[in-house]
Amino acid sequence: MKFTRREAIKATAALVSGLGLSKPLLAQAPLNRVTIPSSGQQIPRIGMGCRNYRAEANSPDLAVFRDTFAAYHRLGGKLVDTSPNYGNSETVIGNIMRELKIRDALWVASKVDREDREDGIARMERSFKLLGGEYFELMQVHNLIGTDTQLETMKSWKEQGRFRHIGVTTSSDRQYDQLAALMEKHTLDFVQIDYSMGNRSAAERILPMAQDKGIAVLTNLPFGRGRLFNAVGERPLPDWATDIDATSWAQVFLKYVMSHPANPIPIPGTTKAHHAEDNVAAARGRLPDANLRAEMERFIDPLLL
């Protein structure tokens, strides 16, 4: 259903007043967006990680994966993140995007994980073949492997229009010294890091640095690979969840990530349509302010001990 002009005015008034929208209106509201500092491009504030899209040719999982992609796309999701390092994920999601004819409607990010220049080139050409499309919105050096070498190729392919943005990824705090040095040395459009209610160390240096330098941020592991769901167990949502329009724990965890001033875009991994729907809904409505963020931290910390 479309948002009428009257509803759009109501939505703006509700956000300005801080009271929020009624549930039916909220469900129809457009997804909140983030502006990528280096390109000015605006994309929805939520992505989807495809690490687990691995299946044999005749596996029944393929239909489940296809339904998840279809739901994500229908609900307004754009950003999908994969890697040649995730089993046959690039093959699987390339086929799904071709089948659903949504390759060009999505914002596709992949990675390269090779030390050697020629190996990196072969790896990235293979990603193009498997995922299709004239260009990738984002190519990332995976886990800082061969970073200087791969970035040289990636910068020249960006100039040729094969990549719209380039960046680097890690999910290990131990790589943050190296990451910070790379953020100083290279002009990066994106960094991808682990940041969640359960692992906030990126907020000490990497996120403020990204903010200062105008580098967009993707956050992998927004659920700590499921650890946050285990921590809260069957607990009901706290009262403050209503103040941020969160109707599930997933939305609470995602909204915490989104509300950091560096504007991180979480890329929760899911292969289930109902989880994709839940996660996309986190990109609507209000986000916690600094006081509520602190309260959320006080809430989760004892549960993670």
Ligand SMILES: NC(=O)c1ccc[n+]([C@@H]2O[C@H](COP(=O)([O-])OP(=O)(O)OC[C@H]3O[C@@H](n4cnc5c(N)ncnc54)[C@H](OP(=O)(O)O)[C@@H]3O)[C@@H](O)[C@H]2O)c1
């Ligand atoms: N170094 C790197 O570059 C790096 C490292 C790690 C991850 N990544 C990227 O980040 C993405 C996310 O990482 P991840 O998948 O490992 O961890 P994650 O997003 O923290 O957690 C994924 C887990 O949460 C579950 N889940 C998802 N949505 C849910 C919902 N709404 N309610 C309940 N459970 C939900 C998933 O199960 P279901 O599948 O059953 O939904 C899965 O078990 C990866 O897919 C990948 O693209 C990059």
